[in-house]
Amino acid sequence: MVRRIIALMIKEFLALFTDKKSRMVVIVPPVVQLIIFGYAASFNLDHVPYAVYNEDSGRASREFLAKIQGSPNFSLKTVIRSDTEIGPLIDTQKVRVVVHVASKFSENLLHNRPAEVQIIVDGRNSNTAMVVLNYLNSIVTDFNQQWAILHGHSPPPARLYVRSWFNTALDSHWFIIPGIVALLTLVVTMLVTALSVAREREAGTFDQLLVTPMRPLEILIAKALPGFIIGTLEATFIILVVVFWFHVPMRGSVPALYLGLFTFLLSAVGTGLMISSIAVTQQQGLLGAFLFLVPTIILSGFATPIANMPPMVQYLTYINPMRYFLIIVRSVFLEGASFDLLWTQYWPMAIMGIVALATAGWLFRRRMY
Amino acid sequence: MKVPQKRGVRKGINIMRLKGLIRKESYQIVRDPSSIAIAFVLPMILLFLFGYGVSLDAKYVPIAIVVEHQSNETSDFLAGFRQSRYFVPVIVTDIQTAEQAMIERRVDGIVWLREDFGKKILNTGDAPIGVFVNGVDANRARILEGYVRGVWGKWLERTSIESGRPLHIPVKVKERIWFNAEMRSRNFLVPGLIAVIMTLIGALLTAMVVAREWERGTMEALMVTPVQVREIILGKIIPYFIMGMGGMTLSVIMATWFFNVPLRGSLWVLFAGSSLFLITALSMGLLISVVAKSQFVAGQVAIIVTFLPAFILSGFIFDISSMPAIIQTLTHVIAARYFVSMLQTVFLAGDVWPIIIYDGLALTAMALIFLMIVKKRMKKRL
Amino acid sequence: MIRDQAHGGKTPEYVLRIEGIEKYFLAGKQRITALKGVNAKVRRGVVTGLIGPDGAGKTTLMRMIAGLLVPDRGEISVLGMNVARDPLKVQASIGYMPQRFGLYEDLTVQENMDLYADLQGVPKDHRSERYEELMKMTGLAAFTRRLAGKLSGGMKQKLGLACTLVKPPELLLLDEATVGVDPVSRRELWAIVYRLVEQEGISVLLSTAYLDEAERCQEVILMHEGHVLGQDAPSQFSGQLNKQTFMLSPEAESRRRLQERIRLMPGVIDAIILGDKLRLVTDQPLETDQVVQRFGVGSESSVQAVPARFEDVFIALLKQRTPGDEKVAHLETEKISHPPHNGSEKDIIVVEKVKRRFGDFYAVKGISFTVRQGEIFGLLGANGAGKSTTFRMLCGLLPASGGKLSVAGKNLRFAAAQARARIGYMAQKFSLYVGLTVRQNLRFISSAYGLSGQRQKEQIEWALDSFELARMADTPSKDLPLGYKQRLALAAALMHEPEILFLDEPTSGVDPLARREFWRRINRLAESNVTIMVTTHFMEEAEYCDRLVIMAQGEILGQGTPEAVKARFRTPRNPDPSMEDTFIAMIEDYEEKEAART
Numbered sequence A: 001m002v003r004r005i006i007a008l009m010i011k012e013f014l015a016l017f018t019d020k021k022s023r024m025v026v027i028v029p030p031v032v033q034l035i036i037f038g039y040a041a042s043f044n045l046d047h048v049p050y051a052v053y054n055e056d057s058g059r060a061s062r063e064f065l066a067k068i069q070g071s072p073n074f075s076l077k078t079v080i081r082s083d084t085e086i087g088p089l090i091d092t093q094k095v096r097v098v099v100h101v102a103s104k105f106s107e108n109l110l111h112n113r114p115a116e117v118q119i120i121v122d123g124r125n126s127n128t129a130m131v132v133l134n135y136l137n138s139i140v141t142d143f144n145q146q147w148a149i150l151h152g153h154s155p156p157p158a159r160l161y162v163r164s165w166f167n168t169a170l171d172s173h174w175f176i177i178p179g180i181v182a183l184l185t186l187v188v189t190m191l192v193t194a195l196s197v198a199r200e201r202e203a204g205t206f207d208q209l210l211v212t213p214m215r216p217l218e219i220l221i222a223k224a225l226p227g228f229i230i231g232t233l234e235a236t237f238i239i240l241v242v243v244f245w246f247h248v249p250m251r252g253s254v255p256a257l258y259l260g261l262f263t264f265l266l267s268a269v270g271t272g273l274m275i276s277s278i279a280v281t282q283q284q285g286l287l288g289a290f291l292f293l294v295p296t297i298i299l300s301g302f303a304t305p306i307a308n309m310p311p312m313v314q315y316l317t318y319i320n321p322m323r324y325f326l327i328i329v330r331s332v333f334l335e336g337a338s339f340d341l342l343w344t345q346y347w348p349m350a351i352m353g354i355v356a357l358a359t360a361g362w363l364f365r366r367r368m369y
Numbered sequence B: 001m002k003v004p005q006k007r008g009v010r011k012g013i014n015i016m017r018l019k020g021l022i023r024k025e026s027y028q029i030v031r032d033p034s035s036i037a038i039a040f041v042l043p044m045i046l047l048f049l050f051g052y053g054v055s056l057d058a059k060y061v062p063i064a065i066v067v068e069h070q071s072n073e074t075s076d077f078l079a080g081f082r083q084s085r086y087f088v089p090v091i092v093t094d095i096q097t098a099e100q101a102m103i104e105r106r107v108d109g110i111v112w113l114r115e116d117f118g119k120k121i122l123n124t125g126d127a128p129i130g131v132f133v134n135g136v137d138a139n140r141a142r143i144l145e146g147y148v149r150g151v152w153g154k155w156l157e158r159t160s161i162e163s164g165r166p167l168h169i170p171v172k173v174k175e176r177i178w179f180n181a182e183m184r185s186r187n188f189l190v191p192g193l194i195a196v197i198m199t200l201i202g203a204l205l206t207a208m209v210v211a212r213e214w215e216r217g218t219m220e221a222l223m224v225t226p227v228q229v230r231e232i233i234l235g236k237i238i239p240y241f242i243m244g245m246g247g248m249t250l251s252v253i254m255a256t257w258f259f260n261v262p263l264r265g266s267l268w269v270l271f272a273g274s275s276l277f278l279i280t281a282l283s284m285g286l287l288i289s290v291v292a293k294s295q296f297v298a299g300q301v302a303i304i305v306t307f308l309p310a311f312i313l314s315g316f317i318f319d320i321s322s323m324p325a326i327i328q329t330l331t332h333v334i335a336a337r338y339f340v341s342m343l344q345t346v347f348l349a350g351d352v353w354p355i356i357i358y359d360g361l362a363l364t365a366m367a368l369i370f371l372m373i374v375k376k377r378m379k380k381r382l
Numbered sequence C: 001m002i003r004d005q006a007h008g009g010k011t012p013e014y015v016l017r018i019e020g021i022e023k024y025f026l027a028g029k030q031r032i033t034a035l036k037g038v039n040a041k042v043r044r045g046v047v048t049g050l051i052g053p054d055g056a057g058k059t060t061l062m063r064m065i066a067g068l069l070v071p072d073r074g075e076i077s078v079l080g081m082n083v084a085r086d087p088l089k090v091q092a093s094i095g096y097m098p099q100r101f102g103l104y105e106d107l108t109v110q111e112n113m114d115l116y117a118d119l120q121g122v123p124k125d126h127r128s129e130r131y132e133e134l135m136k137m138t139g140l141a142a143f144t145r146r147l148a149g150k151l152s153g154g155m156k157q158k159l160g161l162a163c164t165l166v167k168p169p170e171l172l173l174l175d176e177a178t179v180g181v182d183p184v185s186r187r188e189l190w191a192i193v194y195r196l197v198e199q200e201g202i203s204v205l206l207s208t209a210y211l212d213e214a215e216r217c218q219e220v221i222l223m224h225e226g227h228v229l230g231q232d233a234p235s236q237f238s239g240q241l242n243k244q245t246f247m248l249s250p251e252a253e254s255r256r257r258l259q260e261r262i263r264l265m266p267g268v269i270d271a272i273i274l275g276d277k278l279r280l281v282t283d284q285p286l287e288t289d290q291v292v293q294r295f296g297v298g299s300e301s302s303v304q305a306v307p308a309r310f311e312d313v314f315i316a317l318l319k320q321r322t323p324g325d326e327k328v329a330h331l332e333t334e335k336i337s338h339p340p341h342n343g344s345e346k347d348i349i350v351v352e353k354v355k356r357r358f359g360d361f362y363a364v365k366g367i368s369f370t371v372r373q374g375e376i377f378g379l380l381g382a383n384g385a386g387k388s389t390t391f392r393m394l395c396g397l398l399p400a401s402g403g404k405l406s407v408a409g410k411n412l413r414f415a416a417a418q419a420r421a422r423i424g425y426m427a428q429k430f431s432l433y434v435g436l437t438v439r440q441n442l443r444f445i446s447s448a449y450g451l452s453g454q455r456q457k458e459q460i461e462w463a464l465d466s467f468e469l470a471r472m473a474d475t476p477s478k479d480l481p482l483g484y485k486q487r488l489a490l491a492a493a494l495m496h497e498p499e500i501l502f503l504d505e506p507t508s509g510v511d512p513l514a515r516r517e518f519w520r521r522i523n524r525l526a527e528s529n530v531t532i533m534v535t536t537h538f539m540e541e542a543e544y545c546d547r548l549v550i551m552a553q554g555e556i557l558g559q560g561t562p563e564a565v566k567a568r569f570r571t572p573r574n575p576d577p578s579m580e581d582t583f584i585a586m587i588e589d590y591e592e593k594e595a596a597r598t
């Protein structure tokens, strides 16, 4: 039995890797994408283009504006002289923010009257807008504090001391890049498994397989193993790159991560094979893979937090294997988690994997004509 | 029976042949439920999930508030958190409990009011309030921080009025947010999502169709008929274009009716832009299919080069202008990038011609290049 | 150089000229010569055959003529046009039926025809007439609304032909167009082709594995391993074998024994069973009494000199060219080691009132038969009769809609996996892995059947050796010539030495020499008590079966030994009907009755 499984597995690998194009497709793109996405996928904002409209001629306003200009998050695009210029600049997205300092700003400031700064933000991408406002607000808070000390005002009754755990610099790369481990692993295993049965069905070779003494269980294992092996290898490679190239800290236990990877692969391979055995043609297999991949990724918490979703959709994410694996990856990387904190994440994936694999095996013999 | 025979190749396009090809393709589409599913069901499901489900706006964030010593001042401060719709505060009495809750991911942040909080406020002022946020999701952490600051600011104002001690704030910020005043992330996610969906529909539908013909041997039979390469290409693009536009219409209707995304630009610009993009996506699919020649490889390539780049590099979620310069350059070859920008503009800002024209030209250029390569690669040869 | 005669004003005599063609393929790092120095001409208004053994380069040549491949050297001109330079123009005026015609499987029969009519530019008002004629040929009239993917193998082939013929081209290229097509339809098809030639003056170049079709061509081009051996009328070729062909009526011994005895005697080119006689081809002219003497076959009355057929020439030529053949035949040791035929009459396959329904169409309508152990059992029938469906049900690939079936006492659909180890199945459509090489395929299949170690190695070597696949061992199977694909499939079904074999058209598309090898091997298997169920559209092969059934439209029309089946159709005018006569008569009878019923 083991020998038959190995033979079929070798055949699967041959089918994947003798064709040069298919070999390339499995190996090269994940590597390239890892690097590109690693740099691209971030909510941090650097060099946000902004314009200044300063109606005040005092020194204080210049000091204030210099603070913004000194921040690495912003880069000054242009200085404007009238209200009418604001519209076109923001419409065409030449700048994201316009900082409007009203006349008498310095004067008001010196006479302890509230001095006003108007900030006009492009709200098309509300997240960017929100982050931009946060940046500016903290610059203003800093400025205010300094001003208060310099001019001997009394301190406010209470002050905030904010510290963030696990990711002191609040670098969102640290959040996204470990997520890419899950993303690419999922995509690669789907690639390898989702078309594998459908392809044989279309070519008629599946019939040939079914008249041999191979049992459905053996076929299942042999079809699942390549997905596992390739998935594990690529995931390992990606993890190494994440640690040694992107310098994301690995604080938790590696075995805990790999147990997570294993259960995640189980569910991904299972679903891939299930899709593949439902599909009659390869086209259906591909579309099925997409119908699974897209919602899985979007509702996994990869880019947008699950906590922000309405309760109904949050419940739905409980049947999303990637949700669990993302938690595992991020906790192991950043929070230094180990088995005891994560066991609730393992078993749902394992169950999903086993159910999907069993369904796939059952479908092998059912869907025959 | 003598069939009139004309020898030689006619230039241009033969309508009967083209019609035949289109009819053939349409039958194939109709017979395979999966292509209908990809054109109409996928957008519906995704838009529903996204429209209702996905948002970057944090609401009801569980937060632990450590109150070591209860006093009037602390309950005053707490009231701000209780009233805010952004927080679900959990009151604890010691920091260890709060930390444990954070490690177990039951809360996303901690606000720590120490024992002497009340006293300090009354005496010296400048009482320290410790705020810890879970920084794993940096974006969320930052938004959370902003919310806490907001609550704190309001509290300061309130106390200053009540105590009669005027609070002095030197610079005050007045925010004005254009296009999306309520800051609903749905408003920019939904148009972006439409772009991702259209990339999928366009490229997926056609990615396999030429490869399938090679694999099943129908290409060999086609090639020896008088049919011309440009007729084959058109015969593929036209039916899928119609289907893709159907999917697009559906998406737009859902976006505006169900999700109340404003459509500030004009409808015809929206559809003209979508047509351009769809043609680009379809030709990209064709290109994959022509180069791969096997459905297996074509399918794999389609997954890799369409969905992920459209998701990550198009500016749909992640801001392009903050990416490293090399990657910003790279995004210029992602068709979805132009479409995302065009859609977000037409939906939220209106007909901003400089953007629309720039994006439109980029899409046209891409479509032409893809089609040219397809035409070149699809020789009538084995 | 070929001068362009089209501009000369008068119609050129040759529609096709091939001059000095060479073509190489790269397989890995090896350069394989597919064609070398090929010269040929095809005359206008004539049916020319392109005949040669498997892998001779026929398909490559056809594809070059159609402009799908470019020759490495030499020139082809079609209707006065240079193909390499102007493939589009050529493609607009020829018709080409590739070996594997790609039908759109998700289109119906009618939609496929319409598509090709559109592509060929057949005016709408000309169509119905043509369709009617083609439907009659293909017998698909009742199935115009069925999806092409749901047709039987032969029906697909016929639909492909119909699509090619919707518009009569000036030059028609048919590459093994009749593989898997039943004799009745083949007869109709040739009637159409010859009518087109006569009435519309089209020219035809065809390749075929049926040598009776070759014999009907006005000219044949004989090819072998990329060379042209000669071009002439078939009768000219067979004239070379004057007084070398005889029919022997065996007296004392069985025809199979006699065949085995004299097959390998010196001076014998070919000895095959034909009905109850044996056909003998010798390597030099002999008188009948000499034959009696040399081969010890009873009296002179049992030997009859007959005119040579094209097939004899073909075999003779090939045997001269491939002397290695005998070695292979000898080298073949007894591979199968089951107990010898003990003459037990055990029924090993039982089929009882088995039905199979697709939608509301019955593909198999309650058929019953039994197969005994060690028997060669033939399943003949028109295309779409339900043969493959029956095979698939027997192998457990398709559930029956009614009735009972058992193979070695079990229904394979539910039996344990071990039960499947005892059968071998060769599907009608090639169903091994096209991306894998021959050796990889053999290794995989043998492992799947549980072979390992030394024994696996031996079996693979045996398969490569005895099916002459060694030369192609490292070729991906998608690049194999059709005949070699069939050999590979058969080898794969045999390696694990099954007790029961299901062979669905194992010899379709295979050249006559290899076919003889097939049957010799099958005979030997049967002798060592292997039960064999086989389908075929070569009627002379039906004679090799111990018993057979003839089916049409899911029903059994007749069953018994070949003699018994033929006996029913003995008439005064035709006292000794061939299997083909019998088959055609039976099907026509049936169709008349059907027509009367409705």
Ligand SMILES: Nc1ncnc2c1ncn2[C@@H]1O[C@H](COP(=O)(O)OP(=O)(O)OP(=O)(O)O)[C@@H](O)[C@H]1O
Residues within 6 Å of the ligand: A369, C146, C150, C151, C152, C153, C154, C155, C180, C358, C359, C361, C363, C381, C382, C383, C384, C385, C386, C387, C388, C389, C390, C428
């Ligand atoms: N999946 C299917 N759905 C509907 N009809 C089918 C299906 N498979 C086969 N048929 C029909 O069943 C009939 C018998 O097909 P089968 O393949 O058994 O014929 P066959 O005797 O093997 O013919 P051939 O000589 O052409 O191989 C045909 O009419 C065919 O169209």
Ligand SMILES: [Mg+2]
Residues within 6 Å of the ligand: C152, C153, C154, C387, C388, C389, C428, C504
């Ligand atoms: Mg059949």
